[in-house]
Amino acid sequence: MLTDTHCHLTCDELYDHYEELLENAQKADVDLIMIMATNKEEYLRALEIKEKYPDRIKVAFGWFPGDAQKITQEDLDYLRQEALSKRMDVLGEIGLDYYWDKSFKEEQKALFKAQIEIANEANLPISIHMREASQDTLELLALSKTPIIFHCFSGSLPIMKEALKMNSLISFAGPITYKNNKQGPTNVEACPLNRLLSETDAPYLSPVPKRGKRNEPAYVTFTVDKIAQLKGLPKEEVVQQIRKNFLSLFETH
Numbered sequence: 001m002l003t004d005t006h007c008h009l010t011c012d013e014l015y016d017h018y019e020e021l022l023e024n025a026q027k028a029d030v031d032l033i034m035i036m037a038t039n040k041e042e043y044l045r046a047l048e049i050k051e052k053y054p055d056r057i058k059v060a061f062g063w064f065p066g067d068a069q070k071i072t073q074e075d076l077d078y079l080r081q082e083a084l085s086k087r088m089d090v091l092g093e094i095g096l097d098y099y100w101d102k103s104f105k106e107e108q109k110a111l112f113k114a115q116i117e118i119a120n121e122a123n124l125p126i127s128i129h130m131r132e133a134s135q136d137t138l139e140l141l142a143l144s145k146t147p148i149i150f151h152c153f154s155g156s157l158p159i160m161k162e163a164l165k166m167n168s169l170i171s172f173a174g175p176i177t178y179k180n181n182k183q184g185p186t187n188v189e190a191c192p193l194n195r196l197l198s199e200t201d202a203p204y205l206s207p208v209p210k211r212g213k214r215n216e217p218a219y220v221t222f223t224v225d226k227i228a229q230l231k232g233l234p235k236e237e238v239v240q241q242i243r244k245n246f247l248s249l250f251e252t253h
């Protein structure tokens with residue numbers, strides 16, 4: 001029973017076919033999926049799907065760093081209300097992204113900090129998007145009092161070691177299967193199995209042998225194959241431990 005801890009099933013590109021994608025996932029033995037919502041519409045869609053499949057679906061919702069200039073106090077109030085309602089399971093993806101645009105770092109930081117505070121208040125785990133912003137992200141994460149998921153981790157080994165000092169899990173996606181990616185496999189080898197997660201980030205980042213196609217939750221199986229191979233462990237052992245790691249996030253709540 002595989003776990004896709006991060007996919008955008010309710011984004012416009014996937015939502016129209018979500019029933020079919022969930023069926024494909026079931027056939028590939030992927031029966032636990034966390035839907036990441038980055039706006040209100042995606043969030044309400046995700047809640048509807050969770051209502052239909054309460055055992056298979058978790059929902060995460062948060063304001064994305066790239067949207068920092070658009071997010072208003074009203075948006076933050078809505079997130080806080082939903083976080084406190086516990087209709088969502090995880091707050092995220094939140095964080096810092098200096099890859100696409102460095103011009104509004106301060107807005108990104110302020111938004112990130114406000115959302116960490118909401119997660120603390122609601123006692124919800126957080127899912128972190130960190131791209132070319134490791135130092136600032138780790139610095140702000142010192143404020144977090146809840147468990148942390150580093151989504152699609154792509155930092156250096158020293159940064160991963162810093163991240164592992166926190167109450168955190170490190171999630172790996174399709175790029176670890178790419179031929180030219182040396183850092184990803186090195187990180188997987190160095191990450192303790194009891195701190196590791198699998199994800200697709202669908203519709204993005206399809207793993208080999210689906211690279212270049214639209215990604216979907218079923219394909220997490222290829223990423224887990226790679227993790228098992230790098231760890232030199234039977235796939236089933238990796239699958240079970242990932243499930244346990246993910247579910248541990250919700251035990252304390």
Ligand SMILES: [Zn+2]
Nearest residue numbers: 006036093201
């Ligand atoms: Zn994502």
